[in-house]
Amino acid sequence: MWGVWSLLCAIAIYFIAQKFSLTRATALAWFTVFVLMWVSSGNMGILPFGLLPLAIPLSLLEVFVAVWLINRLS
Numbered sequence: 001m002w003g004v005w006s007l008l009c010a011i012a013i014y015f016i017a018q019k020f021s022l023t024r025a026t027a028l029a030w031f032t033v034f035v036l037m038w039v040s041s042g043n044m045g046i047l048p049f050g051l052l053p054l055a056i057p058l059s060l061l062e063v064f065v066a067v068w069l070i071n072r073l074s
Helices: 002-019 022-044 049-073
Strands: none
Touching (some): 002 022, 022 049
16 A cells, blocks of 8 residues: 555656746645645554654655656656
């Protein structure tokens, strides 16, 4: 299931990166993928909120690299 989620994330980032600059695409993709995932996972009580201080900067880096790669490859 994580493979499907990753594929859908990459597709969403691809379409977002086509319309916006690197910075705006990173922010929009991060909000779309990361924030909504944490809201839904937090609502279900799956992920501990103590991970957020570490997860936020790492996820921003991950989305930035993904947007940068998609911009380079397309």
